[in-house]
Amino acid sequence: MLLTGTEGLEALTEAYETGYALPGFVAYNLETVQGIVTAAEASADHPVLIQASSSPFKHAGHDAVTEAASRVITQLTPQPA
Numbered sequence: 001m002l003l004t005g006t007e008g009l010e011a012l013t014e015a016y017e018t019g020y021a022l023p024g025f026v027a028y029n030l031e032t033v034q035g036i037v038t039a040a041e042a043s044a045d046h047p048v049l050i051q052a053s054s055s056p057f058k059h060a061g062h063d064a065v066t067e068a069a070s071r072v073i074t075q076l077t078p079q080p081a
Helices: 004-016 032-042 054-058 064-074
Strands: 023-027 047-050
Touching: 004 023, 004 047, 023 054, 032 064
Parallel strands: 023 047
Antiparallel strands: none
């Protein structure tokens, strides 16, 4: 599940209010994003933060990095039958 904007803020707020951690992982490439998403979904589908350094954004640009990460997440998210 991809949480952005208000949904992401709500997940952070809920974690804070209920006293649980919302882990963040730094991704330097799309393979790392795949690993993070796969592991998060395998462990009770808890949300995680995917963080990127400035290098991918400088190299490919914000829109390209965001689109690529969204594409990976969509590919890995099971679709309802």
